[in-house]
Amino acid sequence: MQSEIAMEQLEFFDIPSPCRGICEVNSRGLCRGCLRNREERFQWQNFSDTRKREILRLCTQRKHKLIVEALAARAQAATGHAADNQTGIEDDEPRLPGT
DSSP states (O other), X not given: OHHHHHHHHHTTSOOOOOOOSOOOBOTTSOBTTTOOOHHHHHXXXXXXXXXXXXXXXXXXXXHHHHHHHHHHHHHHHHHTOOOTTOOOOGXXXXXXXXX
16 A cells, blocks of 8 residues: 555655766766666656656666675675776776765
């Protein structure tokens, strides 16, 4: 019941862009600030509310994945077993959105 009410309320409001003003693309083609890909960023205003919600869900998944990767990299570094395949290029390192 609560979720139905929340969904009905969402229909009355525009879904704002998740842009955080940090518009840099990482090696995966995702914006470092909001974690949207090129199409998701440039076509945001043209998407339906349903598609916008799907993009926000994907961004949440992407953020979770980056957090897990960053924590794993920090744990490896703390134990002194850094990955041998690191290139030293900052763009290849997992970073949390907005950092």
